[in-house]
Amino acid sequence: PPNSIGWIGLGLMGLPMATNLLKKTSEETKIYVFDVVEQAVQDFVKLNEGRVEACKSSKEVSDKSDIILSMVPEGSHVRAVYLTPETGVLASNLGLKVLIDCSTIDTGTSLAVRDACAERHPNASFYDSPVSGGVIGAEKATLTFMLGCREDDPNIKLLMQLLGLMGGNIFPCGGASLGLTAKLCNNYTSGLIAIATAEAMNIGIASGMDPRVLANIFHTSTAQSSILDDWNPVPGLCPDAPASKGYKGGFRVQLMKKDVGLAVDNAERLGVKLALGAEGLKLYEEASQDERCKDLDSRVVYRLLGGREDW
Numbered sequence: 464p465p466n467s468i469g470w471i472g473l474g475l476m477g478l479p480m481a482t483n484l485l486k487k488t489s490e491e492t493k494i495y496v497f498d499v500v501e502q503a504v505q506d507f508v509k510l511n512e513g514r515v516e517a518c519k520s521s522k523e524v525s526d527k528s529d530i531i532l533s534m535v536p537e538g539s540h541v542r543a544v545y546l547t548p549e550t551g552v553l554a555s556n557l558g559l560k561v562l563i564d565c566s567t568i569d570t571g572t573s574l575a576v577r578d579a580c581a582e583r584h585p586n587a588s589f590y591d592s593p594v595s596g597g598v599i600g601a602e603k604a605t606l607t608f609m610l611g612c613r614e615d616d617p618n619i620k621l622l623m624q625l626l627g628l629m630g631g632n633i634f635p636c637g638g639a640s641l642g643l644t645a646k647l648c649n650n651y652t653s654g655l656i657a658i659a660t661a662e663a664m665n666i667g668i669a670s671g672m673d674p675r676v677l678a679n680i681f682h683t684s685t686a687q688s689s690i691l692d693d694w695n696p697v698p699g700l701c702p703d704a705p706a707s708k709g710y711k712g713g714f715r716v717q718l719m720k721k722d723v724g725l726a727v728d729n730a731e732r733l734g735v736k737l738a739l740g741a742e743g744l745k746l747y748e749e750a751s752q753d754e755r756c757k758d759l760d761s762r763v764v765y766r767l768l769g770g771r772e773d774w
C-alpha cells in the first residue's frame with residue numbers, strides 16, 4: 464500500500480479499522496485523519512504518535528494522502544465528506560488517487576458521489592466497499608468487504624491488498640454500487656431471519672417447549688442460521704450473544720432499521736416484490752423509538768414481540 468493513507472470517520476467501526484491499517488503497515492506509512500468530533504481525532508493521534516496526523520477537513524486528508532477511506536454513518540454524511548465545496552474530498556486536486564467509502568448508505572448517493580468524482584477528476588477512482596462483521600470483525604481484522612467493482616478493475620490488486628489488512632474476505636461485486644447492494648441484501652436477510660427466529664421461538668415457548676431444545680432442533684434442521692447459533696434473540700441460549708447480556712453490544716437496532724429501510728427502497732425502485740419487507744421495517748422502526756430497545760442490539764426486537772427473558 465502507499466505510504467500515505469487518509470482516513471475519515473473514527474467511530475465504532477472506523478477506529479479499529481484504521482488501527483489495523485497502522486498495525487499492519489510499516490513505520491513509514493502515515494495515516495492522515497479527520498472526524499467532525501475533534502476529540503476522536505486527538506485521541507487517535509495521541510495513541511499513535513509519529514504515525515498519525517490530525518487534519519482539519521476531509522479536503523486536507525485528501526491533499527496529503529494517496530488513498531482515502533471513509534467510514535461515516537449515512538448518505539448525508541458521505542455527501543458532506545466528499546461534496547462539500549472548499550472542504551470536501553472532491554475539492555482537493557485528486558489526480559490518480561483512489562477513494563474508498565466503506566459506509567453502508569443508499570446506492571443513489573454512492574453513485575452520485577462517484578459521478579461527481581468522475582466528472583471533476585477523470586483520473587481518480589471512487590469505490591463503494593461496505594463491510595459486514597461488526598465491531599468485533601473490525602477489531603480482529605476479519606471483516607467481509609463488498610467491493611463495488613469488477614474483478615478486472617485496474618486498481619483491483621491495490622484494493623485487495625489494502626482491504627485485506629482489515630478483513631478476511633473481499634468480494635468484487637461486479638460494478639459501482641453493487642457492493643452496497645450486496646450489503647443491503649445481506650442485512651435485509653439477517654434482519655428478517657432474526658424476526659422469524661424470535662417469532663418461532665415464541666410459538667415454541669408459548670406451547671410449553673424449552674427454547675434450548677427447540678434451538679438444538681433448529682440447529683440440525685432447516686431453520687439453522689448464524690442468527691440462531693451466534694445471535695439468538697432469546698436471552699440465555701447463546702452465552703456470548705448480546706441477548707444474554709441485556710442486548711448490549713452487537714449491531715444497533717437503529718442501524719438495522721436504516722439498512723432494512725434502504726433494502727426496501729431499493730426493491731421499490733427496482734419493482735421487486737417483497738412479502739416481508741414492510742412489516743419487518745415497521746418492527747425495526749418501532750424498536751428504534753422504544754425506550755426498552757433503542758441503542759441496543761437489533762435482536763432486541765424479541766422484546767417487542769413479547770418474548771420471555773427469564774431463562
Ligand code: NAD
Binds near residue numbers: 568
Ligand atoms: P459511528 O456513529 O460510531 O461512527 C461514525 C463516525 O463518523 C463518527 O465518529 C462521526 O463523528 C463521524 N462523522 C460523521 N459525519 C462526518 C463527517 N461529515 N466528516 C467526518 N466524520 C464524520 O458509526 P459506526 O458504527 O462506525 O458505523 C459507520 C458505518 O458502518 C455505518 O454506515 C454503519 O451502518 C456501518 N456498519 C456498522 C457496523 C456496526 O456494527 N457498528 C457494522 C457494519 C457496518
